[in-house]
Amino acid sequence: MSEILHATDISVRYRPLGSRLRRSRSREVHALERVSVTVRQAGILGIAGESGAGKSTLAKVLAGVIAPHEGTVRYEGAPIGCPRKRHEARLIQMVAQDPGSSLNPALTVRTVLSELIRFHGLRPADGVEVRCYELMDLVGLPRAVLAARPRALSGGERQRVALARALAVEPAVLIADEVLSALDTPVQAEILNLLRDLRERLSVAIVLIAHDLAVISSICEEILVMHRGSVVERGATRQIFTQPADPYTRMLLEAARRLTMPLAGG
Numbered sequence: 001m002s003e004i005l006h007a008t009d010i011s012v013r014y015r016p017l018g019s020r021l022r023r024s025r026s027r028e029v030h031a032l033e034r035v036s037v038t039v040r041q042a043g044i045l046g047i048a049g050e051s052g053a054g055k056s057t058l059a060k061v062l063a064g065v066i067a068p069h070e071g072t073v074r075y076e077g078a079p080i081g082c083p084r085k086r087h088e089a090r091l092i093q094m095v096a097q098d099p100g101s102s103l104n105p106a107l108t109v110r111t112v113l114s115e116l117i118r119f120h121g122l123r124p125a126d127g128v129e130v131r132c133y134e135l136m137d138l139v140g141l142p143r144a145v146l147a148a149r150p151r152a153l154s155g156g157e158r159q160r161v162a163l164a165r166a167l168a169v170e171p172a173v174l175i176a177d178e179v180l181s182a183l184d185t186p187v188q189a190e191i192l193n194l195l196r197d198l199r200e201r202l203s204v205a206i207v208l209i210a211h212d213l214a215v216i217s218s219i220c221e222e223i224l225v226m227h228r229g230s231v232v233e234r235g236a237t238r239q240i241f242t243q244p245a246d247p248y249t250r251m252l253l254e255a256a257r258r259l260t261m262p263l264a265g266g
Helices: 055-063 086-091 109-119 125-138 143-147 155-167 185-202 213-217 237-242 247-260
Strands: 003-014 029-040 044-048 070-075 092-095 173-177 205-210 222-227 230-236
Touching: 003 055, 029 044, 029 055, 029 070, 029 205, 029 222, 029 230, 044 055, 044 185, 044 213, 055 070, 055 092, 055 173, 055 205, 086 092, 092 155, 109 125, 109 143, 109 155, 125 143, 125 155, 125 185, 155 173, 155 185, 173 185, 185 205, 205 213, 213 222, 213 237, 213 247, 222 237, 222 247, 230 237, 230 247
Parallel strands: 044 205, 044 222, 092 173, 173 205
Antiparallel strands: 003 029, 003 070, 222 230
16 A cells, blocks of 8 residues: 655654743653654554553644644655645544544534535535535434534544544544543444444545554554654554564553453453
8 A cells, every 4th residue: 555644753842831931951851752654545553552652642743733843744745734724634634532522512513514514615505414414324323413412422422423523524544543542342342343444435544543452453454652752663463463572562462461351250
């Protein structure tokens, strides 16, 4: 598969709260340090690591939410900056961990989706409602959900609505940042199956970010492992699981095995 999105030597720094007056670079924390990542067209890349590894910061850089201090993000070989132009912003969409905080509680699902479709001029006026129906079908929700507001929906339904909102602008790359962490195991499986189906039906590239390597392995073809703002290992999923090279990767794998191990007497 050809490369669609590539980030090279991405570094992001910040100063801890209360340290700005000191003006000392030694107080800066490196959220990301010379991180490079390649997303292949219609591929599924997994990014794993514990909390604080820099996964979400990398997701925000790829999506154009924050600008890196160093490094370049390229889409189909051309640099893509931050902030992004309207047509550039459509290309790479991110779905965050908590859709409840990102969905406007005052708006119905229909309003959220239709406003996006109209803003980007993706359908004629008389085709907006039909497109809303298509999006509900894509993410496996009944069309009646269009009339609902976020607070009336379950966590899994809100996550599907967040996916529909991202897909409404017809992106080439979908970044799913810890979208499974707040969901029960059966709902996690449903969302994973949905992501796999979306890749196959829409040929959209997916970046799946999670702390659990076992979850990532179920649908990802390649895995990138992060630790303290750096990439410590990358490779095909089978290679990572059978021949992990880095001690941190081996630790994550062992933790994943313990979590999936049946309880004694169960």
